[in-house]
Amino acid sequence: MGLHYLMVNDMRVDLLQGTLDMLILKALSWSSMHGYGISSWLEQMTNSSLVVEEGSLYPALHRMAKRGWVKAEWGVSENNRRAKYYTLTALGRKQLLAEAAAWDRFTSVIGQVMTAQPAG
Amino acid sequence: MNWKPDRYSRLRALLRGERVAEEVDEEFEHHLRLRTETLVAGGLTAGQARAEALRRFGDVNRLRHETAGIDHSIVREQRRMELVDALRRELKHAIRGLVRAPGFSAIALITLTLGMGASIAVYTLLHAVVLNPLPYADADRLVRIESAVPGIGPGTSWGLSPAQYFHYRERSRTLSDLVVYSSWGASLQADREATIGRVLTSSGNLFAVLGAKPVLGRLISPSDDVPGATRVGVLGHEYWQSAFGGDAKVIGKTVTIDARPIEIVGVVEAGLAIPGQDIDVFMARRFNPEGPFYNEHQLSAIGRLRGGATPESVAAELSRLITELPSRYPIAYTSQFLNESGFSPGVQMLQAAVVGSSAKTLWILFGAVAVVLLIACANVANLFLVRAESRRNEIAIRNALGAERAHLFIQSLAESMTIAVAAGVAGVWLAYGALRVLISVAPTTLPRLEEVHLDSSALFFAAAITIAAGLLFALFPQVRMHFDYGPLREGGRGLTASRAQLRVRSALVALQVALAIVLLSAAGLMLRSFSHMLAVETGIDETNVLAVDIVLPYQTYSTHEVATQYWQTLSDQLEALPGVAHVGAGLSLPLDGGGFGCAVLRAKPAPANYTGCIANNIITPGFFEALGVRVRGRVPTWADIQAGTGAIVITEALAKYLWPNQDPIGKGVRVPQNELDVYYQVVGVAEDIRSDGVDRPAPAMVFYPVKPIEGAPLWQARNAMTVLVRTSMSNPEQLATAVRRTAQQLERGAAIGDVRTMEQVVRRSMSGTSFNMMLLGVAGVMALLISVVGLYGVIAYTVSRRRSELGIRLALGAARSDVGGMVVMQSVRLAAIGVTVGLFATLFTTQMLASMLFGVKPTDPLTLTAVSFLLLFVAALAAFVPAWRASSVSPVEALKS
Secondary structure (H helix, E strand, O other): OOOOEEEEOOEEEEOOOOHHHHHHHHHHHHOOEEHHHHHHHHHHHOOOOEEOOHHHHHHHHHHHHHHOOEEEEEEEOOOOOEEEEEEEOHHHHHHHHHHHHHHHHHHHHHHHHHOOOOOO | OOOEEOOOHHHHHHHHOOOHHHHHHHHHHHHHHHHHHHHHHOOOOHHHHHHHHHHHHOOHHHHHHHHHHHHHHHHHHHHHHHHHHHHHHHHHHHHHHHHOOHHHHHHHHHHHHHHHHHHHHHHHHHHHHHHOOOOOOOHHHEEEEEEEOOOOOOOOEEOEOHHHHHHHHHHOOOEEEEEEEEEEEEEEEOOOOOEEEEEEEEOOOHHHHHOOOEEEEOOOOHHHOOOOOOOEEEEOHHHHHHHHOOOOOOOOOEEEEOOEEEEEEEEEOOOOOEOOEOOOEEEEOOOOOOOOOOOOOOEEEEEEEOOOOOHHHHHHHHHHHHHOHHHHOOOOOOHHHHHHHOOEEEEEEHHHHHHOOHHHHHHHHHHHHHHHHHHHHHHHHHHHHHHHHHOHHHHHHHHHOOOOHHHHHHHHHHHHHHHHHHHHHHHHHHHHHHHHHHHHHOOOOOOOHHHOOOOHHHHHHHHHHHHHHHHHHHHHHHHHOOOOOHHHHOOOOOHHHHHHHHHHHHHHHHHHHHHHHHHHHHHHHHHHHHHHHHHOOOOOOOOOEEEEEEEOOOOOOOOHHHHHHHHHHHHHHHHOOOOEEEEEEEOOOOOOOOOOOOEEOEEEOOOOOOOOEEEEEEEOOOHHHHHOOOEEEOOOOHHHHHHOOOEEEEEHHHHHHHOOOOOOOOOEEEOOOOOOOOOEEEEEEEOOOOOOOOOOOOOOEEEEEOOOOOOOOOOOOOOEEEEEEEEOOOOHHHHHHHHHHHHHHHOOOOEEEEEEEHHHHHHHHOHHHHHHHHHHHHHHHHHHHHHHHHHHHHHHHHHHHOHHHHHHHHHOOOOHHHHHHHHHHHHHHHHHHHHHHHHHHHHHHHHHHHHHOOOOOOOOHHHHHHHHHHHHHHHHHHOHHHHHHHHOOOHHHHHHO
């Protein structure tokens, strides 16, 4: 797909499938946010090095709402605007833990390979 | 939390309905606006900021489409779950309501199940036999072709000759193909002893025309149908299962047919039935296009219509082709023969030919059970009306409290559908059992019985009547009842409304009684027909007679001497067995379903103008004694046969026909095969035998001896006969093994077939009428029972409503018996209305039965009177309990309540 990627030293590293979902869940574990809020939280956290097609957050959020990982609710923001807010559910929290654990394992295995020294 | 939930979002959603696309747009727009504002704050112009925001967002249209799609699926799933929950709720509620009224539920369920079960069973029969197309490829393009010979006998038809086969096939433009076949009972031997089975020989295109496929190996093809081709056989599916155990390696094995080994090259698929016959082995006839061609018409024919051809256009063309026969086949066909016999083509759609008169019978039977279903539905509708009536107050209160009318209707619909579906399922189960019984007692004349299964069309029918019934029971009380506050104001009695309801219920009951009269009359007429048939003098004494088919290998028994010797020795040996009184044999037996041939006759002295062909049978001495037929004069003996005296017996009917008012003894009869002046001599006249059917007149018939006399050649040596053994024991089947043993000891290759008693034969010949009688009887009894229950319901209801009135009467001095009598009379009066209407209806409808009746008119007054009185009597009985209750009302109690 290549719509979500990380800029590292002017090199483009594509995000893996499913990573975006994990990042969204992590964002929501901080607090309930609307879609734009999640987008700017990610921007803030990664110092703009993570490039995400902003609109694709929404299918991901609605899909997660269908699965019961997040709860969607219309609310009124600080500037008195109507916005849809997403809250992490207990099921979502569990999903976040599982995905984080899987990510850890993934990075450690890849890391093992990349830091391996030739014998002798 | 830096945001507040929008309290009115739910309400707004309820009011606006689900507007998925709008919400997605609003969500996206919020994001884009914030991004734009941030960018503007960073220094871009409004336009630049918006463009950049859109760029960062991505393909808005695609994303909107994707997101909306997800939301739609969420909404759909929610709605689905809500529906399932609602259904489950209603169902639980309905079931609880029904369980709380066990009497109502039980009667409704049983009544409806009976009606549904009967209709589903008979519908399945009707569909499989009449409505379903025949199991061949493009079955609606197939026709049966015969040769009508009205000049020989009115309504007589023959098959086709090989000459016709070649001529039609070559010259016809209305038929794209023509298949001819004939079958006979042959001795078959697979591994064990020889049995008698059915073998069919046909032209090579049989399976191609029918569209059949092999299950193993290959099928008969045109290359097998040439003179000199090796004889090969294809097994029928059932025979393959029974004789070879479904052996997959049967190809290449042999089956011995009439003592000749035939190689098996294939097995045909299951379910392929040649109209009216169970074939065990198929072979090619190996027709010779060079001839020789004779004037014999034994072949059955099926043609495939080409393009837009119709049976009429085929008949027209074949009429023309027939005129060409004498010039092409002069030996077989002369112009004189064509004129005298009125030789013409008979063409009809194959399905109509196969189903024949059974269609009408089955439609009538289906009509009968449909009436039973109607009566059952009327009863149950009445029950639901009563139930709704009894809950009037409850419903009125709920109405007043604002319950939606639709919701109340859905609740009553849930109840009625529950009963309907439960009855539908039980009905299917009942129909399954009923069908097994029906198939086992079905008359042999009912075609396509092997295709009768409870299949998807039967289930569709069951579903249709279930849904219709459920809707009817829910709607019927709605139509009758008024949603008013009347009952509350009247203090809960609601007498006026219930009087109207009573009128409806009474009308319904009267209708049920009328329908029951129609069915019972039909059943009664069939019963009388059947009893008349039982009383008919068949001319034979069928008690204690065993019939056994025997087929001898025809290579060994190819001359008259050898064959006759076998039958004589067999007769002598069988007569020597203990318990055996007489032994005889015949080519066909009366009432056995086999034909009696039809041969042109010459008589001496020749009678004044007579035409037509006469039924004949070929017999051995002992035939008449074994069957118990009385013969005036004497019967031919084995001495006659050996001496070649030409002594024969004819029936009274033939004697009257040939030589009215004269003594036929001593006169002569022959089949004109040559011009010699040799005749068989009549020595005895047999009492008329109802050979063609108990309800058909006895045919004029001649009985030729098994060995023809010199100069009057008749036919080939008889290697296949049915042996009759009259015993003094009451259980003739016990002799079966002894007969079999004796026959096979005399000739090892003898194949023994169908062993049956003459009683079974006679019973089977009447099975058409007994089947109809049984079905109509069951329908009539069901109608009677259901109507009686309905009648009881109305009367009991009336009594309960009139308690105070009855109490007053008793208090004023009426005798208890008077009060009871009043109730009974009310029931009888109501029934009488139904009976009158029913009798009128019967006079019209039983005309349809006319062809099924025997010895009784459709408007037979005795039957109608008996049925009417039966119903009135039962109506009086039905009122017994309510009348007793009415007469035992305590006046004080009644006045108090």
